[in-house]
Amino acid sequence: MSMSPFYRKMRVKETAHVEKLAVKVVSADTTLQPEDSGKVILMGSNGVDVTLPAATAGMYFKVIQTADYATAVCTVVASTGDFLSGGVASADADDGELFNGSSHLTATFSTGTLAGDQIELVSDGTVWFISGSMSEGGATGIVAS
Numbered sequence: 001m002s003m004s005p006f007y008r009k010m011r012v013k014e015t016a017h018v019e020k021l022a023v024k025v026v027s028a029d030t031t032l033q034p035e036d037s038g039k040v041i042l043m044g045s046n047g048v049d050v051t052l053p054a055a056t057a058g059m060y061f062k063v064i065q066t067a068d069y070a071t072a073v074c075t076v077v078a079s080t081g082d083f084l085s086g087g088v089a090s091a092d093a094d095d096g097e098l099f100n101g102s103s104h105l106t107a108t109f110s111t112g113t114l115a116g117d118q119i120e121l122v123s124d125g126t127v128w129f130i131s132g133s134m135s136e137g138g139a140t141g142i143v144a145s
Helices: 005-009
Strands: 021-026 041-043 049-051 060-065 074-077 083-090 097-098 107-109 118-123 125-133 142-143
Touching: 083 107, 097 142
Parallel strands: 021 041, 041 060, 049 074, 083 125
Antiparallel strands: 060 118, 074 107, 083 097, 107 142, 118 125
């Protein structure tokens, strides 16, 4: 396949720019704001509670636990009236976690969670759709409540 002469003569005058994701480091209880949408939330491993803003269509967050569980669970909590719907896959294919969209408000990073366990949340304005991955399943992984 030959390229047209136009493309062979094209010159790039701009330099390459590395784009980085917006990141927010969370090491204490935090309520996310609408302007945090689109950020990767790097969550500590010991007793951190992250509260989501009211669900608004198009909002997105990725929450990653940055260290292995230490001494207290971490949570990601939907604001009042919003629910979590979807699932989190486990390294053990038979042991993922489902969020029902009608009563689950919280994703709890429990005793078996490790650095890198993560969830992604996107809202349609009514519910937070959750997906993610965890190293351990069941009561020791990321748990719906």
